Amino acid sequence: MAQSPTIATWYGSPNGAGTNAGNCGYGGAVETSPFNKFIAAGGSSLFRGGEGCGTCYQVKCTSNPACSGNPVTITISDRCPECAPFQFDMSGTAFGAMALPGKADQLRSAGRLNVQYQRVQCNYHGFTITFTVDPGSNPFYFATNIEYEDGDGDLSKVEIQQANTNSFSPMQLSFGATWKFNDPSPSPLQAPFSLRLTNGSGKTVVASNVISVGWKPGQIFRSNVNFNN
Known part of the structure; x- marks a missing residue:
């Protein structure tokens, strides 16, 4: 599957889950397994009026010296009204996970990154609906x-x-x-x-x-x- 370029930002606390009041209605579940804080608020073309809730994407960065180049998998759990249509406003945890070891704070301090993304199949490893x-x-x-x-x-x-x-x-x-x-x-x-x-x-x-x-x-x-x- 081809990767596409977009912008990633982050919100909430540095090691948090963005917010547990997200527009998808998952509440505090975003803090725990299987989400484990690896979530993002999506721009309009990702959130899709709520129909994009629960979709999974791999996002990776190579544009900053602190980037690892390894993809992280996130679930859309919120809406980002001020974002560009395909922008990911990631949790601090997920954004930092794109960094080289020990460089998460450095990457978060950049605030905004050019990234590559692709939609992937969700796999919640033994969790049922x-x-x-x-x-x-x-x-x-x-x-x-x-x-x-x-x-x-x-x-x-x-x-x-x-x-x-x-x-x-x-x-x-x-x-x-x-x-x-x-x-x-x-x-x-x-x-x-x-x-x-x-x-x-x-x-x-x-x-x-x-x-x-x-x-x-x-x-x-x-x-x-x-x-x-």
Whole structure:
């Protein structure tokens, strides 16, 4: 896959994860495995109105004496409104990881670098797709943040199946990596829910009965599926 030139900057604390309030809605998960702070806010052509959330890229620098020339892999977890369309505003951790040993602070002090990047397949090494119920969910409205999709990393379609039906209904992208379902019927939603996910390449997986009866806003549910399983 060909590499393309762009600009990389960094934000947040030098050894941090940028921010845990990113526009993809991953929250504090960016601090821990499998993200491990290796994230970036993307310009408009990377963030894509939230559809780029979860996509993975290799970024490397050779333009500064402190650059190692070795690529680092990052996940898009935030939006950078002031960035150029294909600019990466990386966490301090990821930006520093492009440096030679002992040169991370020197590289971060440059602030802005010419870099090469390419999109790559995501591989979260044993993590399965995870659903975090949105705080605004209630018995008649369900929304969930979706994380750790191997492969493309992004989703083109999400559908929900309630316990009392044999069919899947489309969910709508709410913001970032959060999808929502407004049930048109006057009855409460019937858990457990199964969720069918389609990625950007058209590959589909089903997390069967992944959201259990008695679910609560903020609750985390780990499926037993992923796109590379």
